[in-house]
Structure formats: structure tokens, C-alpha cells
Amino acid sequence: MLLAGRRQTEHRIRMSQQTTIRKLAELVNTPVEKLLEQLAEAGMPFSGPDQVVTSAEKIKLLGFLRRMHGKDSSAEEVAVPKKITLARRKVQELTVGGGRSKTTVAVEVRQKRTYVKPDAVAASRPGDAIDPLEAERLEALRKLEESRQRNLAEQQRLAELDRQRAEEAERKRREEEEARRRAEEEARRKAEEEERAKAAAAAPADGQEKPAQAARPAPRPAPPHRAAPERDDGRGSKPKRGSNVMVAGLDDDDTTSRFAGQLHLSAAERARRSSTRPGGRPKPRRQESRGSGVGGFERPTAPVVREVAIGDSITVADLAQKLAMKGSDVVKALFKMGVMATINQTIDHDTAVLVTEELGHKAVRAETDDAESELLASLEQVQGEPVPRPPVVTIMGHVDHGKTSLLDYIRRTKVASAEAGGITQHIGAYHVETPKGVISFLDTPGHAAFTSMRARGAKLTDIVVLVVAADDGVMPQTKEAIQHAKAAGVPIIVAINKIDKSDADPLRVKNELLAEEVVAEEFGGDTQMVAISAKTGQGIDDLLDAIILQAELLELKAVAEGRARGTVIESSLDKGRGPVATVLVQEGRLRKGDYMVCGVQYGRVRALFDETGGQPESAGPSIPVQVLGLSGVPDAGDDFVVVKDERLAKDVAQQREAKRRESRLVKQAGNRMEDIMAQMGQGEGQQVLNLVVKADVQGSVEALKQSLTALSNDLIRINVISSGVGGITESDANVAVTTKATIIGFNVRADASARRIIEANGVDLRYFSIIYDVIDQVKQVASGLLGKEIREEIIGIAEVREVFRSSKFGAVAGCMVVEGVVKRSKPIRVLRDNTVIFEGELESLRRFKENVDEVRSGMECGIGVKEYNDVKPGDQIECYERIEVQRTL
Known part of the structure; x- marks a missing residue:
């Protein structure tokens, strides 16, 4: 089978290299007759312009033309090159230093790899003849590589030199700050020592002998701030209390008078008591002494920088x-x-x-050794040998182009008939054992609302089969599917469906795909295009051959054993089975009993189901299965991974939930002033329609939210305040009552308790099964909230030719109706030089002498304007009517 696929590839390559003489002449911009003459001169006579020219004949013609122009036409010049050189360039940034001296250096790494054919390598071995030009090219490549290595080493040396300079500058700055701080500390310490020395000299030491009374010198005069002590002079005068006369043996000086009655105390206690005033109040401290003592507060000399x-x-x-x-x-x-x-x-x-x-x-x-790090470490330990795996094929295209019908024919089942309205509303995942091998298919919806579903399908797949109806051509969702496939880097196989119809035109489809840069192989491109009929089965085998051939070229491989990992395709909430997730295993093997983490949900695999309802024991790479046992409904598109135990699974899920909650709080908080001003500028007249959306699967919830919120405009804002998977519960009904919202149930129903609350409070509840019905209904509800708009429509214009005076009606204008019709019951405006000078109504409308209700274009009439007599020739009388128009989205 592999050999057959390779032969088919070689045949297609040969066919793509062949062309006719007419097409070759158009390609080289040469007349057909001249090209035939040149081919005949080159020894290749052709009978007509529609004959096929092979590549060898083209090369022969090219050599003939080169010889005619005096150039060497060796076969090596036009042959396929013997080696290919790939150049790569990578720019990185290297940060050196820290703080304010941080430096960022750009490092550019250039790599060049040369791939040589085996025969060219053999020719370059020792002992063989070496082409001088080839040797010269190899020497140039070697010198270029040495130059690149030298440049890289020089850049690294300069970056290291810059880092050392930054570190040296930082070290010098720190030494200068340390020296300055030490100098300040030394000066402060010396000042403290001098103050302590002065205080010690002022107070006598303990145990010092006092000189005798007789030997003491004459008393010193009292200081100017103290009065002389009073003494007993024999005239009855008594000394004052507290003077040194009350204590014998003390000098009458200022130092001893301060310590009268305290000689039994130590020097430290006398100093402490001397610091209090006579009334018991402490003396005020000197301001300059603050912070000088040991353990005192020191004011920082520089700002404190914290990390x-x-x-x-x-x-x-x-x-x-x-x-x-x-x-x-x-x-x-x-x-x-x-x-x-x-x-x-x-x-x-x-x-x-x-x-x-x-x-x-x-x-x-903040770097923490959290559960995510432990999860990554456990995944790195699991390694294995990759083995070939089945391809994952996604069916994409416009709505009603036959995607599900094609898959239905391959699976021999009836899927499209079970879908509401005949259109697919979910992603379907199946693996099929065909005679060509096992293939996994993903069926995506084609409706415009399911953009995210199609993008998710393109990311999961290996090959995209683009279904295009032969009678309809390229449509908007077809273009969108091409963009998704190109963004994901996935090869495309085009299936031109419905070729059994009478108005089918496959050539038109191919030409339209050219505008989207999808070129068929017969047009010189690399995209396989197969004409099929999903109804009759025509071309289905060719499509499967194309899929298998493309898969062989991709060489798809994956680790078949070990802990499984993959992606959630779809999820739902089943009333009897609980949360159900449809997953695609991309690596490893998923078994019953495994503990798995799926987004913010975790659990143990209780059961596995395939697309037929069977319960396999395990699922390998590229196999989609349904998983039961998760703690909740995961989001579509989340990755899942199998872990070693339940503790790690629970820790990872809880940490992800906490991060998601913090992100949600960040979105709700911290409004910017620009956003608030923009909201204020929208005006207060904007209406708000609140919705509660519940659906059967997560993908439908996502599609509904995106489609409904996209209907908002300047007049009305559609707000989905709550959404989820599963039936409508009592909490959903309470939320709708509180916010006055409309409940939308998509393929789900409300339970008994929810129905009681809905009926008691008159909540608007609507059930749907087709997504475009939801969009149409919401548009109608929103249009009702917008109300009606009064518009003015001009129905006729009359030009004033002459003005007549009437005793009964005043000024009567003789007019000619130049446009539309003038009616007596409608309001009018009088225009002069295209400017409105009066608004009112008609008092009379006559044709000859009879009153008429209306006068049509091209007829003369007499018009009397009520309460206005200043009509002049040349004026225009505009007749209009007011109509009410319902506002719509």
C-alpha cells in the first residue's frame, strides 16, 4: 500500500511537470509559431501547439538556446542542485548588571546548514576528483563560519566586559557610601564622648575626700544667675532651706550646692535626680542629643529600597x-x-x-515551588519511543455543503438526520477503520456562529478536508476555514462535493479557490482536490487515498505508552452520568482508573466510551473517547494530562481555579479613567438586555455568548450575565428574577423548582434547538426594547409660479407640482432658496374652482397656506408625512 502511494505521488509529480506548447508559449511570453520553429531547430519537431512537452525536452530546448547565445550548455547547469543551504538568524537579549547599572546587550546568532546529496559527498571524499568550483565554495563556507564564530565570541567578550564594568562601578559606589557612613559614625561617636567627659568632670567621684573647713579657700563669688546664700548674722536672720549652710563641711560653691542632701547617693543616682526639676517635673531634653545614645532612633541617611x-x-x-x-x-x-x-x-x-x-x-x-512545577517535573520523567499513529482529520467548510453527509457515508451511519434543522451544532469525534487504515475524524459546524469551534478543530488536527459544494462554490465559512487551516499550519485536501448534481461546476470551484491561494495540483500547486459525491459515494475511495498519502508524507508519530495527555474537544453535563468530556488523546495511553487534570477540573476516570457506545479499556494516540468521572464540566479546548495520584491532581486544579479567580477579579477591578470617560460619552439612553444562557454542551455556550454579545450597538447592549452547561436550575431562575433577564435554553429544559419560580415571577423563558433561531429571537426582543422611531418622508414638491390675493383665503399661490404628490391632509414647509422659512399646513388645495384632496406631478393647482401670506413666486412648497419605523439591530 505504501509503494502504491509513492507511485501515485511520482505520477502526479510527472503530470505536474508536463505542459503543452501553447501553455509554455504563454508562460515565456513567446508566439506559438516562434516556439515551434525553435523546437524544430533544436531537433524536436512538433505537429501542433497542443502537444505535450516534457521536462527533458524543455531542458534540451534551453541548452539549444544557450548555445545560440554563446553560453556553455552543460547539463550540470540546468540540473537539480546537488546541495541546499539553509540560513537561520536568531536574536537574543543578554542582561548584565543589576539595579540602575543594568545593561541589555543584543546578541545575534546566525546559523547556516548545507545539505549535500550523497553522490556529491562521495565525489568530495579523499582520492576522488574534486571540482575546483566546489572546493572554492566549501572554502568560502568554512571562512564564513569561522568569521561568524569570531563575531559571536567578540560579542560575548564585550558583553562580559560591560558586565564587569557595571559590577566595578556598583562596588565603588557601595565603598564610597560605606566610607561616608563610617565618617559620620566616627564624628557622632567623638561628640558623644566629649559630652560624657564634660558631664563626668562636672560631678565629683564617689569617696573623694573633702578638704578641711579651716583649710578651704575663700568663698567664690556667687555666679551671676544665682543669688548669694543668706547667713545668720546674729540679727535673727535664718538661712534659706536647701542652702549649703545646712550641711557642714561643704564648700559654698555652685557645684556642691546642687547636691545638698544627696551625698549619700552614688554619682549615677545624683545625675539622674539632678535631671528632674524641684517640682518633680523632668527637665526638657536637649534637641541635639536625640539619637546620640545607644539604642536610640537613627534617621536613615538614604531612601530605603525594598525588593x-x-x-x-x-x-x-x-x-x-x-x-x-x-x-x-x-x-x-x-x-x-x-x-x-x-x-x-x-x-x-x-x-x-x-x-x-x-x-x-x-x-x-514571585517564584514558588507550586503544584504546576511538580506536574511539569512528573511529565518530564515520562518518556518513550515514538511510533506511527493514525492521522486526525477535520472536516471543515460552509454550512450545508455536505460535511456530515460525507462523514456519514464513511461511517455508514445517519448523523445529519439527527441534528436539529439538518445542520451540525456540535463537534463530532469518530475514529474509523477503513481499508486504507485507521483515521480519526472531527466534524465541525459550518454555521457562522461556530467560529471558535472551527478554530479549535484546526488546532487539533493533522489534515483538514475542506468540503466545497460544486453547485455553490466558495462561501464565507469556506474562506474562514482556509484561514484557520493556514494559521494552524495544517495541509488542506479539498473535497468538491455534490458533483452528481446537474448544475455542478468543479472547475469554477477550483478557480475561486485560486483567489484564496489554494492552488490545485493540475494548476501547478500542492493541494489535492478530489471530486466526490457524499450521496452516491463517488470518489470517496480517492479521498481516502489522498488522506492516507498525505499522512504518509507527514510521518505522524507519538509515544504510545505512558501517561496520556491531550485536548478536550467537547464537554457536557449528563443528568444520569454527570460531567462528560470528549477528549482526543494526543500522546500516551488513557486507561480506566487514571487520575487526570483537565483545566480547572480533576477526577478519576470511571469509564471510557467510544463513538459507538462501547467501553474500551484504554485509548491510544489520535483516538477520541468520552471520559466520565471529572469533578465538573471542563471548558472546550482545555488540555488534559494524567498524573500519578489524586493529591497532585487536586492541588493543580485548585491552584488553577485560584489563578482564574484572581484574573477575573483583575478584569473587574482597576478601571482606567479613559474607559470611564468613554462609558460616560456613550450617553444614558443605551438600553441593556440581560440574558441567562444554558446549553447542552460547552461549545454551544461559547458560540451563543459570542454571537449574542456581537449584536450590541450604541443603542442597546446585550449582556450575558450567566451561562453554563446543563439544565435550567433554581439558581438560574433566581438570577433571572434578580436581574430581570431572559432565560435561553438551548437543547435543555428547566426543572420543576425552576419552573415554579419562573411562573411565579413572570420570567421570559425561551427554548431553542437551532442556533440561528436564537439569534433571530434575540434580535426581535432587542428591537422591541429600542422602540419606534419617527421619520419624515417627502411625498411631493410644488413650485410657486404666481401669487393671487383673495379676500377669503388671503394669498393663494398658483403652483405647478414638479415632483410626487401634494395632499391637503399632510403638513407642508415653505422653502425659499432651499431654506425653510415656514412650517405649517394647507388651508386650501384647489384645481380650477374645485377643492381636491391631492394633486399629482405635472398638474397645476392653487394652494392656500394657513396663517401665512408671505408666499412669493419662485418659492417651493414641500409636502411630507411622518411615519413610525421600528428600530432594529
């Missing part, structure tokens, strides 16, 4: 605590940056880093 570890999000209060600042200061800084957040709100990492740097601190990424 703050910040995760993906953080509250303003936690950030203020890490910065050792008041919360109000951080809020003020955020307001200056344009972020309006309170102290309890959560801000994202980038905003937190900006405000931290704005406040003069340094922010670093």
Missing part, C-alpha cells in the same frame, strides 16, 4: 504592606497612573510592577 515579590496578581493592601507604606499612598499612586482601584481590589502583575517602580522600589517575579 517586592509580586505574583500574577496582588491586592492593593498586600502591596502596601510589602512596601511598608500606607494603603492610601499606594491608591494615590495608582490614581496618578490612571488606574482607579480601591485598597481591597486586585491589580495585575504589570500594574503592580509599574506602581512599585514609581514609588522607588524594585519588583521581582
Whole structure:
């Protein structure tokens, strides 16, 4: 089978290399007759312009033409090159230093690889003859590689030199700051020692002998700030209390008078008591002595710069605590940056880093050894040998082009008939054992609302089969599917369906695909296009051959054993089985009993189901299965991975849920002033339609939310306040009552308790099974909220030719109706020089002497304008009517 596929590939290549003389003449812009003459001169006579020219004949003609122009026409010049050179360029940034001296150096790495054919390599071995030109090219390549290595080494040396310079500058700055701090400390210490020495000299030491009374010198005069002590002079005068006369043996000086009655105390106690006033109040301390004692407060000499570890999000209060600042200061800084957040709100990492740097601190990424790190470490331990795996094929295309019918014919089942309205509303996953091998198919919806489903299918797949109806051609969703496939880098196989119809035109489809840069093989492109009929089965085998051939070229491989990993295709909530997830295993083997993490959900695999309802024991790579046992309904598109135990699965799921909650809080908080001003500028007249959306699967919920919110405009905003998978519950009904919302049930129903609340409160509940019915109904409801609009429509214009005076009607204008019809019951405007000068109504409308109700274009009439007599010739009388128009989206 592999040999047959390769032969088919070689045959297609040969066919694509052949062309006719007429097409070759158009390609080289030469007349057909001249090209035939040149072929005949080159020894290749042809009888007509529609004959086929092979590649060898083209090469022979090229050699003949080169010889005619005096050039060497060796076969080697036009042959296929013997080697291919691939050049790659990669630019990286290297950061050296830290703090303010941080330097970023751009490092550019260039790589060039040359792939040589085996015969060319054999020719270059020792002992063989070497082409001088080839040797010269090899020597040039070697010199280029040596130059690149030298440049890279020089760049690395310069980067290392810059880093050393930055470190040296940082070290010198720190030494200067340390020397300055030491000098200040030394000066402060010397000042403290001098003050202590002065205080010790002023107080006598304990146990010092006092000189005798007789030998003491004459008393010193009292200091100017003290009065002389009073003495007993024999005239009855008594000394004052507290003077040194009350204690014998003390000198009458200022030093001893301060310690009268305290000689039994030590020097330290006398110094402490002397620091209090006579009234018991302590003396005021000197201001300059603050901070000079041991253990006193020292004012910092430089701002304190802190390193703050910040995760993906953080509250303003936690950030203020890490910065050792008041919360109000951080809020003020955020307001200056344009972020309006309170102290309890959560801000994202980038905003937190900006405000931290704005406040003069340094922010670093918070690195924690969390459950995600443990999960990645456990996944790295699981390794195996890749083996070939089946291809995953996604069927894409426009709605009603026959995607599901094609898959239905391959599977021999009836799927499209079971879908509501005959269109696919979900992603279907199947693996089919065909005579060509096992193939896994993903069927995506073609409706415009399911854009995200098609994008998700393109990311999961190996090959995209683009179904295009031969009678309809390329449609909008066809173009969208091509864009998804190109964005995912997936090869495309075009299946031109419905060729059994009478108006089928496959050539038109191929020409239209050329505009989308999808070129068929017969047009010189690389896209296989197969004409099929999903109804009769025509061309189905050719399509399967094309799929198998493309899969062989891709060489698809995966690890077949070990812990499984993959992606969630679809998810739903079953009333009897609980959360059900349809997953596609991409690597490893998924077995019953495995513990798995799926987005923010986790659980143990209780059962596996295939597309036929069977229960396989395991599922390998490229096999879609349904999984039971998860803790909740995962989101479509989430990755799943099997872990070693339940503890790790639960920790990873809880951590992801916490991060998702923080991200949701970040979106709700921190509104910018520009956003608030933009909302204020929208005006207060915008209506809001609240919706509660419940659907059977996660993909439908996603599609409904995107489609409904896209209907919003300046007049009305459609807000999906709640959405989920499963039936309508009592909590959904309460949310709808609180917010006055409309409940939309897509393929689900409300339970008994929810119905009681809905009936009691008059909530609008609507059931749907087709997505475009939902969109149409929401448009009608929104249009009802918009109300009606009054529009004015001009129905006729009359030109004034002459003005007559009447005693009964005043000024009567003789007019000619030049456009439309003038009716007596409609309001009018009088225009002069295309400017409105009066608005009112007709008082009379006559034709000759009879009153008429209307006058049509091209007829003369007399018009009397009510309460207006200033009509002049040349004026125009415009007749209009007011109509009510329902506003729509």
C-alpha cells in the first residue's frame, strides 16, 4: 500500500511537470509559431501547439538556446542542485548588571546548514576528483563560519566586559557610601564622648575626700544667675532651706550646692535626680542629643529600597504592606497612573510592577515551588519511543455543503438526520477503520456562529478536508476555514462535493479557490482536490487515498505508552452520568482508573466510551473517547494530562481555579479613567438586555455568548450575565428574577423548582434547538426594547409660479407640482432658496374652482397656506408625512 502511494505521488509529480506548447508559449511570453520553429531547430519537431512537452525536452530546448547565445550548455547547469543551504538568524537579549547599572546587550546568532546529496559527498571524499568550483565554495563556507564564530565570541567578550564594568562601578559606589557612613559614625561617636567627659568632670567621684573647713579657700563669688546664700548674722536672720549652710563641711560653691542632701547617693543616682526639676517635673531634653545614645532612633541617611515579590496578581493592601507604606499612598499612586482601584481590589502583575517602580522600589517575579512545577517535573520523567499513529482529520467548510453527509457515508451511519434543522451544532469525534487504515475524524459546524469551534478543530488536527459544494462554490465559512487551516499550519485536501448534481461546476470551484491561494495540483500547486459525491459515494475511495498519502508524507508519530495527555474537544453535563468530556488523546495511553487534570477540573476516570457506545479499556494516540468521572464540566479546548495520584491532581486544579479567580477579579477591578470617560460619552439612553444562557454542551455556550454579545450597538447592549452547561436550575431562575433577564435554553429544559419560580415571577423563558433561531429571537426582543422611531418622508414638491390675493383665503399661490404628490391632509414647509422659512399646513388645495384632496406631478393647482401670506413666486412648497419605523439591530 505504501509503494502504491509513492507511485501515485511520482505520477502526479510527472503530470505536474508536463505542459503543452501553447501553455509554455504563454508562460515565456513567446508566439506559438516562434516556439515551434525553435523546437524544430533544436531537433524536436512538433505537429501542433497542443502537444505535450516534457521536462527533458524543455531542458534540451534551453541548452539549444544557450548555445545560440554563446553560453556553455552543460547539463550540470540546468540540473537539480546537488546541495541546499539553509540560513537561520536568531536574536537574543543578554542582561548584565543589576539595579540602575543594568545593561541589555543584543546578541545575534546566525546559523547556516548545507545539505549535500550523497553522490556529491562521495565525489568530495579523499582520492576522488574534486571540482575546483566546489572546493572554492566549501572554502568560502568554512571562512564564513569561522568569521561568524569570531563575531559571536567578540560579542560575548564585550558583553562580559560591560558586565564587569557595571559590577566595578556598583562596588565603588557601595565603598564610597560605606566610607561616608563610617565618617559620620566616627564624628557622632567623638561628640558623644566629649559630652560624657564634660558631664563626668562636672560631678565629683564617689569617696573623694573633702578638704578641711579651716583649710578651704575663700568663698567664690556667687555666679551671676544665682543669688548669694543668706547667713545668720546674729540679727535673727535664718538661712534659706536647701542652702549649703545646712550641711557642714561643704564648700559654698555652685557645684556642691546642687547636691545638698544627696551625698549619700552614688554619682549615677545624683545625675539622674539632678535631671528632674524641684517640682518633680523632668527637665526638657536637649534637641541635639536625640539619637546620640545607644539604642536610640537613627534617621536613615538614604531612601530605603525594598525588593517586592509580586505574583500574577496582588491586592492593593498586600502591596502596601510589602512596601511598608500606607494603603492610601499606594491608591494615590495608582490614581496618578490612571488606574482607579480601591485598597481591597486586585491589580495585575504589570500594574503592580509599574506602581512599585514609581514609588522607588524594585519588583521581582514571585517564584514558588507550586503544584504546576511538580506536574511539569512528573511529565518530564515520562518518556518513550515514538511510533506511527493514525492521522486526525477535520472536516471543515460552509454550512450545508455536505460535511456530515460525507462523514456519514464513511461511517455508514445517519448523523445529519439527527441534528436539529439538518445542520451540525456540535463537534463530532469518530475514529474509523477503513481499508486504507485507521483515521480519526472531527466534524465541525459550518454555521457562522461556530467560529471558535472551527478554530479549535484546526488546532487539533493533522489534515483538514475542506468540503466545497460544486453547485455553490466558495462561501464565507469556506474562506474562514482556509484561514484557520493556514494559521494552524495544517495541509488542506479539498473535497468538491455534490458533483452528481446537474448544475455542478468543479472547475469554477477550483478557480475561486485560486483567489484564496489554494492552488490545485493540475494548476501547478500542492493541494489535492478530489471530486466526490457524499450521496452516491463517488470518489470517496480517492479521498481516502489522498488522506492516507498525505499522512504518509507527514510521518505522524507519538509515544504510545505512558501517561496520556491531550485536548478536550467537547464537554457536557449528563443528568444520569454527570460531567462528560470528549477528549482526543494526543500522546500516551488513557486507561480506566487514571487520575487526570483537565483545566480547572480533576477526577478519576470511571469509564471510557467510544463513538459507538462501547467501553474500551484504554485509548491510544489520535483516538477520541468520552471520559466520565471529572469533578465538573471542563471548558472546550482545555488540555488534559494524567498524573500519578489524586493529591497532585487536586492541588493543580485548585491552584488553577485560584489563578482564574484572581484574573477575573483583575478584569473587574482597576478601571482606567479613559474607559470611564468613554462609558460616560456613550450617553444614558443605551438600553441593556440581560440574558441567562444554558446549553447542552460547552461549545454551544461559547458560540451563543459570542454571537449574542456581537449584536450590541450604541443603542442597546446585550449582556450575558450567566451561562453554563446543563439544565435550567433554581439558581438560574433566581438570577433571572434578580436581574430581570431572559432565560435561553438551548437543547435543555428547566426543572420543576425552576419552573415554579419562573411562573411565579413572570420570567421570559425561551427554548431553542437551532442556533440561528436564537439569534433571530434575540434580535426581535432587542428591537422591541429600542422602540419606534419617527421619520419624515417627502411625498411631493410644488413650485410657486404666481401669487393671487383673495379676500377669503388671503394669498393663494398658483403652483405647478414638479415632483410626487401634494395632499391637503399632510403638513407642508415653505422653502425659499432651499431654506425653510415656514412650517405649517394647507388651508386650501384647489384645481380650477374645485377643492381636491391631492394633486399629482405635472398638474397645476392653487394652494392656500394657513396663517401665512408671505408666499412669493419662485418659492417651493414641500409636502411630507411622518411615519413610525421600528428600530432594529
